[in-house]
């Protein structure tokens with residue numbers, strides 16, 4: 001065997017193991033824009049798989065703003081923000097996001113993954129300590145690993161366990177402490193106890209880094225997100241990350257915080273500095289999306305009506321429904337194969353609900369992850385409930 005063949009054979013062997021464990025992942029090709037219906041292999045299915053909570057991914061006004069933006073500002077930004085890629089639409093969007101979030105300043109990123117990589121490792125280097133919830137999103141875990149590589153001490157506390165976190169904080173002599181949490185946990189849909197986390201951050205003089213990927217646009221008055229939901233202030237020790245490819249329906253992310261902290265990220269955040277700025281048309285689309293979110297109480301009212309309808313209907317079924325007040329509604333099946341089978345049976349009935357298995361979730365908690373959207377009708381939710389009752 002030649003050397004390159006050996007290299008590829010190693011990879012193939014690992015993937016063979018994945019396949020044997022039933023953990024091979026496959027992509028489905030959508031032949032339609034993201035919306036309540038997805039066309040796949042010529043078949044139309046009701047889509048409960050996207051994070052498009054307000055139904056804005058296919059919104060015509062936003063798409064028009066993107067098209068107009070591209071004609072005005074071109075297809076690409078041409079460089080990173082600090083070199084020459086920071087255009088007027090980027091600057092305006094940042095200011096609008098800052099004003100909307102209530103923080104003095106905001107910085108935009110091409111993805112939430114990059115935004116998370118910029119925050120924790122930049123705040124926490126040698127002599128710092130990071131305290132992270134065990135169920136944090138993979139991008140926050142990778143950020144934590146980078147902080148560790150920078151010399152920070154890194155500890156994970158059991159999910160939402162404030163007593164455990166307080167013990168760790170009390171025992172730490174680190175000069176800089178950083179608490180990191182999802183606001184809405186992406187596989188469980190539950191909320192972090194942000195008022196308690198904020199109180200601990202105050203008591204132990206720590207930064208509080210909050211990832212509001214699933215709260216922004218959905219929670220709180222005007223969809224301002226988790227802080228508005230809990231009536232928490234835009235305090236200078238908080239850094240709020242929000243993604244713009246979920247409820248906002250476009251793509252990208254922001255980090256909002258004090259003017260000093262944001263300037264620090266701009267100066268030092270490697271995943272901000274060493275990457276090309278998103279196309280300016282994305283910023284144009286996001287400005288329109290932000291306007292729709294701000295005026296979108298009717299969308300959120302429909303979304304929460306659909307969530308309530310789904311939860312009421314699922315109550316009598318044999319699977320455990322987690323106590324989620326958000327658009328993420330996980331139904332615990334337990335066994336990996338059983339979860340897959342249930343998802344496949346729904347798919348056959350024209351209902352697309354992803355099965356989530358370990359290692360994405362803890363062993364023995366394979367689940368259906370139902371994502372509800374304002375785009376769903378009452379009849380859509382009823383169709384899902386009907387099928388689940390039949391399959392129970």
Ligand SMILES: *Cc1c(COP(=O)(O)O)cnc(C)c1O
Pocket residue numbers: 110111112113114116137139182186211213214243244245251252253
């Ligand atoms: C989706 C997600 C991200 C990553 O955001 P992208 O814009 O998709 O890169 C970060 N954190 C959480 C909690 C998420 O769900």
